[in-house]
Amino acid sequence: MAITPGTDGLTIRVTGDAKQGYGVALLFNGQPFAQHNRGGEFSASFKNEERSVEDRVNDWRATTWAGQTHTP
Numbered sequence: 001m002a003i004t005p006g007t008d009g010l011t012i013r014v015t016g017d018a019k020q021g022y023g024v025a026l027l028f029n030g031q032p033f034a035q036h037n038r039g040g041e042f043s044a045s046f047k048n049e050e051r052s053v054e055d056r057v058n059d060w061r062a063t064t065w066a067g068q069t070h071t072p
Contacts, residue, residue: 009028009029009030010026010027010028011026011027011028011030012024012025012026012027013025013027013032014065014067016061018063018064020061021061021062021063022061022062022063022064022065023042023061023062024042042057042059042060042061043056043057043058043059043060044056044057045057
């Protein structure tokens with residue numbers, strides 16, 4: 001299920017299910033270009049403006065999702 005695209009061709013697709021957890025794949029003009037190799041886990045590093053505080057999230061998966069989908 002792809003989220004409605006912007007004018008730049010970038011969209012996201014929800015991957016997974018309620019049992020395994022949900023993730024996303026990034027698409028450019030409908031073609032996947034970024035997805036975690038285990039199927040959608042999300043890892044990120046969040047920092048404050050001065051970069052004095054950092055919080056890391058590794059291999060996170062959502063248990064639910066809500067949103068509008070767009071089918072081309």
